[in-house]
Amino acid sequence: MSIPRRQAIKIGAYIMKQRLAGRKKFPITLELEPLFACNLACVGCGKIQHPADTLKQRMPVEQALAAVDECGAPVVCLAGGEPLMHPQVEEIVAGLVKRKKFIYLCTNALLLPKKIDKLRPSPYLSLAVHIDGLEERHDASVAKQGVFAQAVDAIRDAQRRGFRVTTNTTFFNTDTPQTVMEVLDYLNNDLKVDGMMLSPAYAYEKAPGQDKFMGVEETRKLFREAFAGGRRDRWRINHSPLYLDFLEGKVDFPCTAWGIPSYSLFGWQKPCYLMGDGYASSYQELLETTDWESYGRGRDARCDNCMAHCGYEPTALSATMASLRESIRAAGSSAAPALLGGRRKHATVTVPRQESPAAATDAPRKIDA
Numbered sequence: 001m002s003i004p005r006r007q008a009i010k011i012g013a014y015i016m017k018q019r020l021a022g023r024k025k026f027p028i029t030l031e032l033e034p035l036f037a038c039n040l041a042c043v044g045c046g047k048i049q050h051p052a053d054t055l056k057q058r059m060p061v062e063q064a065l066a067a068v069d070e071c072g073a074p075v076v077c078l079a080g081g082e083p084l085m086h087p088q089v090e091e092i093v094a095g096l097v098k099r100k101k102f103i104y105l106c107t108n109a110l111l112l113p114k115k116i117d118k119l120r121p122s123p124y125l126s127l128a129v130h131i132d133g134l135e136e137r138h139d140a141s142v143a144k145q146g147v148f149a150q151a152v153d154a155i156r157d158a159q160r161r162g163f164r165v166t167t168n169t170t171f172f173n174t175d176t177p178q179t180v181m182e183v184l185d186y187l188n189n190d191l192k193v194d195g196m197m198l199s200p201a202y203a204y205e206k207a208p209g210q211d212k213f214m215g216v217e218e219t220r221k222l223f224r225e226a227f228a229g230g231r232r233d234r235w236r237i238n239h240s241p242l243y244l245d246f247l248e249g250k251v252d253f254p255c256t257a258w259g260i261p262s263y264s265l266f267g268w269q270k271p272c273y274l275m276g277d278g279y280a281s282s283y284q285e286l287l288e289t290t291d292w293e294s295y296g297r298g299r300d301a302r303c304d305n306c307m308a309h310c311g312y313e314p315t316a317l318s319a320t321m322a323s324l325r326e327s328i329r330a331a332g333s334s335a336a337p338a339l340l341g342g343r344r345k346h347a348t349v350t351v352p353r354q355e356s357p358a359a360a361t362d363a364p365r366k367i368d369a
């Protein structure tokens with residue numbers, strides 16, 4: 001059984017179990033941030049803006065795993081900061097593998113050559129490397145020359161050693177449909193990574209480069225044009241088809257940030273990993289003490305331009321599971337969403353459905369949470 005197929009089945013079963021138990025709010029992916037420090041200073045990063053004494057802190061392994069156990073989400077994004085700067089990162093990964101969690105270790109890859117011998121390939125582990133564009137674009141985004149070349153070398157080395165490698169790309173208003181296509185073609189066809197995650201950048205209040213973030217219409221136009229002509233089905237994109245429809249502006253739905261909660265050195269962050277309106281001491285407390293109705297587009301100005309997967313992919317996944325039509329579409333998608341559908345290396349490519357120019361500008365179809 002391919003890794004994502006196993007993952008898809010487990011996550012589908014998990015969502016069904018939550019629904020049968022009558023739970024309306026439950027976690028799907030835990031964003032675990034055991035430190036905020038990083039060895040880069042990317043344009044648009046809101047994590048490295050913490051004071052120096054916070055940046056020095058590292059979460060104990062036991063605390064990280066206790067949060068994973070309490071939350072119960074089947075997928076864990078091990079992020080930061082740069083998680084490979086945590087001196088016991090391999091112990092956290094081993095604890096997660098033991099618990100059969102699907103792990104995305106989100107890294108800029110600079111420390112991979114030093115740390116990779118401490119990690120073991122596993123069906124549960126994906127190295128999710130941050131790549132924001134081709135060489136010039138990526139190096140500008142991370143504000144350091146030579147990082148793209150190092151990341152590519154580290155990806156190739158990890159692939160040779162048998163690791164599953166995915167990528168994580170953030171798009172800004174400096175991107176064009178052409179730059180989106182170029183980077184996805186490169187990652188998909190040249191580097192042959194196992195899956196690609198993409199996200200429009202969120203305008204962190206503390207992030208420098210505030211003029212680089214996109215509005216909702218700008219984001220929709222960018223992805224609609226980049227994905228046009230059935231292109232998106234040729235790429236192994238790690239998202240559900242409904243979330244990609246959402247990015248293109250074909251559908252719209254509310255944020256369900258409780259589906260991707262964030263646990264960091266400060267506790268369970270309210271309401272999501274992008275905004276910090278306080279912290280809870282447990283996931284249950286986060287659910288019970290967050291006023292979820294006050295967040296989302298039209299409710300909080302800080303949410304108005306947000307189309308990030310942490311708010312909207314859980315909604316897309318729940319809507320997919322609730323609809324037979326969408327479930328069949330996700331299972332048959334050659335886009336290989338890691339959370340629901342499998343990577344199909346030798347899949348038949350479906351004939352792309354051509355959108356009429358009128359359809360592309362139609363108002364998005366509304367879907368409830």
Ligand code: SF4
Nearest residue numbers: 038040042045081108
């Ligand atoms: S690599 Fe990630 S954590 Fe580090 S500065 Fe860049 S965006 Fe922030």
Ligand code: SF4
Nearest residue numbers: 255272295303306311
């Ligand atoms: S829309 Fe949701 S995910 Fe986005 S910033 Fe607001 S609460 Fe967070």
